[in-house]
Amino acid sequence: MTAGGIASREARAAARERLSVLADSTSVDVTTLADELAAVTALLDREVSLRRVLTDPSQPGEPKAELVGRLLGGQVGGEAVDLVSGMVRSRWSASRDLVDAVEELADTADLIAAERAGVLDTAEDELFRFGRIVVSSPELRSTLAGRDDDEVARSAKSALVRRLLGGRAQEVTQRLVVRLVERPRGRSLEGGLEDLSKLAAERRDRSVAVVTSAVPLSDSQQRRLGDALAKLYGRAIRLNLDVDPEVLGGISVRIGDEVIEGTVVGRLDEVDRRLD
Known part of the structure; x- marks a missing residue:
């Protein structure tokens, strides 16, 4: 889009x-x-x-x-x-x-x-999480990203999404994902899910930071990172957290097209210094 x-x-x-x-x-x-x-x-x-x-x-x-x-x-x-x-x-x-x-x-x-x-935050998080599942499963991505010019194929994809999300996600999340897989309109599934997540964040006048770390961040680290990024960008930032052991002890923060790489402590300290 x-x-x-x-x-x-x-x-x-x-x-x-x-x-x-x-x-x-x-x-x-x-x-x-x-x-x-x-x-x-x-x-x-x-x-x-x-x-x-x-x-x-x-x-x-x-x-x-x-x-x-x-x-x-x-x-x-x-x-x-x-x-x-x-x-x-x-x-x-x-x-x-x-x-x-x-x-x-x-x-x-x-x-x-x-x-x-009252479920916008939950839906936003579910869209992000489903996007991570898709990225980590080439078979699922291939199945859901198949042809969209065939009614039988569209029905099969939407039925699969309903089986995956039914009872596990908000109804609105299911509706949005079903619509996306039925009519991707040239977008990748990952790209479409990211667009939806961003749209949900904009609805609350926030930006989305996709944070990838080797291990889960503590509540304290999440607060520090969120506060520092909010001050740096001048607006509220929602953290979408992903864990990837290959990060090797550091974190990657992506906001839009900008990517910030560094260690958890070192990068936070650098952000704090820039704000002084």
Whole structure:
């Protein structure tokens, strides 16, 4: 999932804001909204000519919004129609960016449902943990990353996810992972899971630090690392912890594209010195 050019970033930000305003109303069923936006994502991903028409910069926005209303009215709820109509009124750098943005809104709507239920933190952690399981199991990764253009294959993958996560993870986690394996849209499974984890963190206005250490960090070490990184980056940092004996006594901290390598004590001391 890419941010796209300047126009697409601005359009995506506006769509996020409209979804947030809509979600403030507790009368909106955000889980249903997520399903409907996911269906719109599948439609736009499949119908190349349609998404090109809806993102044609030479055409005014209102006729495109009216087209959305005619196509989606009666197929999805009014909230989904309004969101997508607002999106096609905006200018997009590339037609694929519109599809990415609708998909992101679908995932965000599910995460809003998790937030309402008080399980957002748990879902975020489960997404990260499932990503670690996938990375460590080439056979599972291969099975779940198979073809997505065959209905039988998609059904088999979603059934496998439900067997793996059913009763062991939050319903929202299962929904998000099932949607990802059914419609990866060119992403690797690991990359898609990481995108979802980041989206969950952004929902709470936090960044995610993937921390890999040779042995589990103590509560005290976790607090020190979290506090130091929060001061260094100027925002709250969620630690996703992974243990890998090959790290040989040190830690690796990855935040976005930045990787910090070093020993637990030595690197923390260096961070503390930089903050003095």
